[in-house]
Amino acid sequence: MSLPESSAVATPTLDVRNLCTSFYTRAGVLPAVRDVSLRVQPGRVLGLVGESGSGKSVTGFSILGLVDAPGRISGGQVLFKGRDLTGLSPAQLRDLQGNRIAMIFQDPMMTLNPVLRVDTQMIEAVRAHRPLSKRDAREHAARTLALMGIPSPEERLRAYPHQLSGGMRQRVAIAIALLHSPDLIIADEPTTALDVTIQAQILSEVQKLVREHGTSLIWITHDLSVVAGLADDVAVMYAGRIVEQGSVDDVLDRPQHPYTQGLIDSLPSRNRRGQRLRQIPGMAPDLLSMPAGCAFAARCSRASHLCAEDPPLRDVGPGQTVRCFHPGAADAQ
Amino acid sequence: MRSEQIPLIELNQVSKTFGKPTPDHSVQRLLQRLQLSRAKPVTHAVDRVDLRIHRGEVVGLVGESGCGKSTLGRMVAGLLPVSSGTASVDGKSLDSLTAEERHAVRLKVQMIFQDPSSSLNPRLRVDRIVGEGALLHGLTDKAGFDDYVSAQLQRAGLSQQFRQRYPHQFSGGQRQRIGIARALAVQPELLVCDESVAALDVSIQAQILNLFMDLRDELSLTYLFISHDLGVVEHLCDRVVVMYLGRVVESASVDDLFARANHPYTQALLAQIPRFDVRSTRYDAIKGEIPSPLNPPAGCHFHPRCPHAMARCREEVPVLREVSPNHLSACHLNEQ
Numbered sequence: 001m002s003l004p005e006s007s008a009v010a011t012p013t014l015d016v017r018n019l020c021t022s023f024y025t026r027a028g029v030l031p032a033v034r035d036v037s038l039r040v041q042p043g044r045v046l047g048l049v050g051e052s053g054s055g056k057s058v059t060g061f062s063i064l065g066l067v068d069a070p071g072r073i074s075g076g077q078v079l080f081k082g083r084d085l086t087g088l089s090p091a092q093l094r095d096l097q098g099n100r101i102a103m104i105f106q107d108p109m110m111t112l113n114p115v116l117r118v119d120t121q122m123i124e125a126v127r128a129h130r131p132l133s134k135r136d137a138r139e140h141a142a143r144t145l146a147l148m149g150i151p152s153p154e155e156r157l158r159a160y161p162h163q164l165s166g167g168m169r170q171r172v173a174i175a176i177a178l179l180h181s182p183d184l185i186i187a188d189e190p191t192t193a194l195d196v197t198i199q200a201q202i203l204s205e206v207q208k209l210v211r212e213h214g215t216s217l218i219w220i221t222h223d224l225s226v227v228a229g230l231a232d233d234v235a236v237m238y239a240g241r242i243v244e245q246g247s248v249d250d251v252l253d254r255p256q257h258p259y260t261q262g263l264i265d266s267l268p269s270r271n272r273r274g275q276r277l278r279q280i281p282g283m284a285p286d287l288l289s290m291p292a293g294c295a296f297a298a299r300c301s302r303a304s305h306l307c308a309e310d311p312p313l314r315d316v317g318p319g320q321t322v323r324c325f326h327p328g329a330a331d332a333q
Numbered sequence: 334m335r336s337e338q339i340p341l342i343e344l345n346q347v348s349k350t351f352g353k354p355t356p357d358h359s360v361q362r363l364l365q366r367l368q369l370s371r372a373k374p375v376t377h378a379v380d381r382v383d384l385r386i387h388r389g390e391v392v393g394l395v396g397e398s399g400c401g402k403s404t405l406g407r408m409v410a411g412l413l414p415v416s417s418g419t420a421s422v423d424g425k426s427l428d429s430l431t432a433e434e435r436h437a438v439r440l441k442v443q444m445i446f447q448d449p450s451s452s453l454n455p456r457l458r459v460d461r462i463v464g465e466g467a468l469l470h471g472l473t474d475k476a477g478f479d480d481y482v483s484a485q486l487q488r489a490g491l492s493q494q495f496r497q498r499y500p501h502q503f504s505g506g507q508r509q510r511i512g513i514a515r516a517l518a519v520q521p522e523l524l525v526c527d528e529s530v531a532a533l534d535v536s537i538q539a540q541i542l543n544l545f546m547d548l549r550d551e552l553s554l555t556y557l558f559i560s561h562d563l564g565v566v567e568h569l570c571d572r573v574v575v576m577y578l579g580r581v582v583e584s585a586s587v588d589d590l591f592a593r594a595n596h597p598y599t600q601a602l603l604a605q606i607p608r609f610d611v612r613s614t615r616y617d618a619i620k621g622e623i624p625s626p627l628n629p630p631a632g633c634h635f636h637p638r639c640p641h642a643m644a645r646c647r648e649e650v651p652v653l654r655e656v657s658p659n660h661l662s663a664c665h666l667n668e669q
Contacts, residue, residue, distance in 0.1 A: 051536065197397060197602065198397075228612055229608070248612060249612065263536060266535055267535065268564045268565050268569075269564045269567070269610075270609065274546075274569070276546060277539040279540045283506065
């Protein structure tokens with residue numbers, strides 16, 4: 001599968017192979033990410049979808065080397081432009097973090113220091129990776145804020161984070177992520193806590209930037225509707241594994257995995273108004289005591305004796321893979 | 334017809350302000366002139382709102398954060414006193430009731446909160462959380478307590494074996510069910526659901542919404558459903574009220590509102606929802622953010638963000654008018 005270095009066009013920005021991340025807690029080993037493989041090409045947007053506890057955020061953290069003890073990457077490779085990140089020293093990683101790869105968090109206050117003004121933080125972030133004078137760094141910061149559609153950027157630079165609204169804070173956090181025009185941005189639910197109007201504004205800015213700069217973007221979310229409007233490809237996670245992956249049109253219009261189908265069917269907009277919603281029975285399994293075989297089997301209407309074993313990833317169409325023994329379109333209703 | 338019935342809840346020109354205006358006397362004025370004291374800011378969280386909820390109706394209340402929808406919901410539930418205006422339950426004004434009567438009226442309206450973990454006492458077992466209110470109000474006695482609690486839990490879709498557990502032993506969806514069981518235990522007629530499914534995963538959200546719909550049929554409940562998720566509101570509600578910065582800007586039946594939104598704010602809000610069946614959307618955002626309620630713009634609160642704003646909008650507050658039967662909207666454009 002590995003491609004020669006010369007064919008730079010075909011080298012994906014990010015190629016995650018069989019990534020495993022576990023947390024070694026007192027209560028036992030918690031396999032948060034199990035055997036996850038992903039590829040993101042330049043200028044493409046991958047939506048990483050899953051419910052809470054599915055391992056989507058830990059996958060994002062693992063790519064950037066941000067998993068803290070007791071967590072550890074226990075297997076697999078993270079190839080960023082062909083270079084494996086899992087073996088890098090902390091200093092080598094720091095060179096990439098915030099520079100070539102950036103992360104946006106759900107809560108902008110995780111990015112922003114509450115006791116420093118915005119300009120102090122942005123200048124520091126610019127100068128961490130580029131030898132610029134403070135004045136040039138400040139100018140660059142103001143330009144990046146303007147790029148994110150922030151009105152009167154000079155004024156915002158002098159503000160403290162608490163003086164900004166939630167939507168404005170998230171834009172500043174995104175602007176900081178964009179300072180060095182990274183090749184890859186990992187966005188972990190950045191619009192979940194915002195109003196629809198603010199969410200739409202931020203989505204439109206992000207979309208424009210990705211198109212113009214050829215940045216690769218991983219958008220982690222639980223909201224299928226956001227993925228439908230924003231992403232090119234989508235990967236659906238359940239209990240630490242990717243259960244279905246493919247282009248947005250294939251996966252959302254012709255879902256093959258019963259979990260993906262269940263998720264789509266439970267959206268209110270996919271149901272007749274006022275009728276009972278189709279729901280997935282039960283709840284996600286406890287990662288500390290995972291059942292053997294398919295993790296979804298206990299909630300699945302198609303489960304059979306086969307599902308007591310781990311289902312392999314299989315191709316169901318060009319570029320669409322599913323981890324299920326009984327893939328297929330939803331039963332006729 | 335409905336309009337002749339006495340509404341279950343009726344709010345008349347209800348306002349809620351936070352922060353007391355500084356007393357206006359000579360010493361205070363002198364201090365202010367010497368800049369030793371400043372006038373305290375007053376927030377108009379809810380500004381002269383009329384709201385009628387009829388028995389059996391599901392009313393959706395939508396708007397951005399900070400628009401006053403939660404404050405209004407809390408006033409309906411009697412958790413916050415109104416600053417001005419009147420609130421009536423079953424045609425009786427709350428002011429005219431004795432303390433004892435008010436106690437009984439309050440029971441009719443119960444609230445279900447957004448965050449199921451912070452609205453449950455972590456140190457109480459589930460049976461006390463669910464049954465304490467009913468015991469206090471004499472809806473059950475010590476002898477029948479266990480059976481009563483079990484029945485409430487079962488109705489909310491929980492096993493009665495959970496009675497002796499603590500809230501932290503449950504998942505988010507189950508905790509929300511405990512909150513529902515607690516509300517149902519005092520046999521209310523109206524449930525005020527404040528973002529009750531916002532914190533839940535999609536598959537769990539569907540389970541809780543189904544529970545709400547089943548309970549509506551089973552117990553003929555009335556709902557005030559506060560949400561920023563228009564998809565959920567469209568699915569569940571009969572009528573929708575849209576708020577912006579403390580005022581109601583539009584109110585209509587669900588069909589009318591989603592098909593023929595009249596107010597520019599409602600139109601913008603509807604255009605912003607990410608839709609599952611629309612791919613590679615180009616988001617055309619409405620400009621700006623919701624202004625601070627401490628210092629709202631004059632005239633129509635929406636005019637700084639409105640694409641159709643005229644000179645009149647900056648000066649005169651538009652009133653709610655009927656634009657078609659049972660469809661109210663507050664916009665100057667309708668009078669041209």
